[in-house]
Every structure is written in C-alpha cells, then in structure tokens.
C-alpha cells in the first residue's frame with residue numbers, strides 16, 4: 001500500500017476579521033473574531049473546504065476559541 005500522506009496539506013485563510021472582547025492568553029494582545037477557511041489540498045489541488053469561525057489574537061495569531 002502506497003502512502004500519500006506527504007502529498008496532502010492544509011492551508012488556513014482568514015476571510016475577514018473584526019474586533020472582539022477578550023485578550024490573548026499567550027501575549028495579552030487584543031482578540032478578534034475571524035471567519036476562517038481551511039482548504040485541504042492533494043498535490044496542491046484543493047479538494048475540500050471548511051469554513052469556521054474563531055476568536056483569535058490580533059498579534060500572534062493564536063486561536064483563543066473556535067466555533068466549528
């Protein structure tokens with residue numbers, strides 16, 4: 001059986017973001033609500049998309065909370 005794992009990767013894009021209440025637990029910067037889109041690619045060709053929303057840090061990009 002051939003393993004294709006190395007051909008599959010994921011890219012994460014922030015579609016839009018707006019300020020939100022809360023602070024980052026890692027660096028203490030402000031948080032924002034971000035609409036995220038994760039694309040799973042096979043041989044660099046996207047074949048699966050997932051949209052989700054997350055509270056993330058505006059400074060370091062850490063995901064504080066996610067709503068899948």
Ligand SMILES: [Zn+2]
Nearest residue numbers: 024027057060
């Ligand atoms: Zn942070």
